[in-house]
Amino acid sequence: MEKDSAKISMAVIRRLPKYHRYLKDLLDRNITRISSKELSKVIGFTASQIRQDLNNFGGFGQQGYGYNVDALYDEIGKILGLDKTYSTIVIGAGNLGQAIANYTNFEKSGFVPKAMFDMNPKLVGLKIRDIEIHDIDTVEKFIQEHNIDIGIICTPGPQAQSVADRLIKGRIKGIWNFAPIDLTVPDEIVVENVHLSESLFTLSFLLRHNQL
Template identity: 75%
Template sequence: MDKDNMKISMAVIRRLPKYHRYLKDLLEKDIKRISSKELSKIMGLTASQIRQDLNNFGGFGQQGYGYNVEALFEEIEGILGLDKHYNTIIVGAGNLGQAIANYTNFEKAGFLPKGMFDINPKLIGLKIRDIQILDADHMEEYIKANGITIGIICTPKEQAQSVADRLVKCNIQGIWNFAPVDLNVPEHVILENVHLSESLFTLSYLLNHRDE
């Protein structure tokens, strides 16, 4: 089967960033090659699972040698699309929006924050690093003029759907949603929801049931 025509499961796709993170750590330690068994020990996956995951994209390992760490890292970067640049905007310049704007690792990975938008007149005109907070009324024209690919929503939940609708009308390709609400977008728009409270509540459950 042609790997380009294979249906990759979301479980595999969601493990790819973990591979990227661990391989980056190995490179920083100047480790040149690693076996699936050695990789399994540090990642908490089985060697079989690692081989299965990577075989979805062509394998990359050599019998008796293992994986060339740098080559595999570059392959994973390409699969994740991290060898490209994405112009992004942040909608909602409150604490969460400002925290994302200040997180420089996103920029290093190719996600370039071009502007922030808000409706609060006290925030409009301020800068977070070199990113100016603009009036949300001008969001559509800014998106079209600056080739924005990804919109990051950090608004209250009551405003999130209307913001998403505006982004969709501007032909935005992807939405990263931090508002605590599930959004409705057309199938051609890639939507990734990040519900911080759900992760925290999962931690709360595990803390309260760890002895069961």
């Protein structure tokens, strides 16, 4: 039984994939049961934080027993929507776009790349693995015809908003944005950003202040 998901804070949501990853590690090591105290040692959150986080989704632990690792892993997977598959397209067939399209781990988790798109006519028609690069002008139609869920924007910043506008016109559901800008989208469109420069600059901040 989940609380209204609108009430769950982004901080909690962002911790869920980490639980998922650590529970998978435990399963791989044949650990089937774990207390929130032990889980806390492994994952680095406090036991009370863990109990609080999981209570958002109805809690899973049993007093005196702890957590059933397998059940918790499945349940968090479901909460994350990983019991479904998603059709994706990658826009921008440069180095980063190709790396993302090539990264088979995403496909194993249910995110299946159906096509790439680029504005460079020299790239159109080429294939990365089995994934063909299409002309960006056909992207709206492709999304509709193939019922694409997620558009992954790997273009330079200046192109990203107009690409997003096209994806939205094609009725995309979510955007995974690697371009270094904040997109303007209607409320019903979900956007998740990976701003690599911001992460790198955070590192340089920490380096600078570490050396003081």
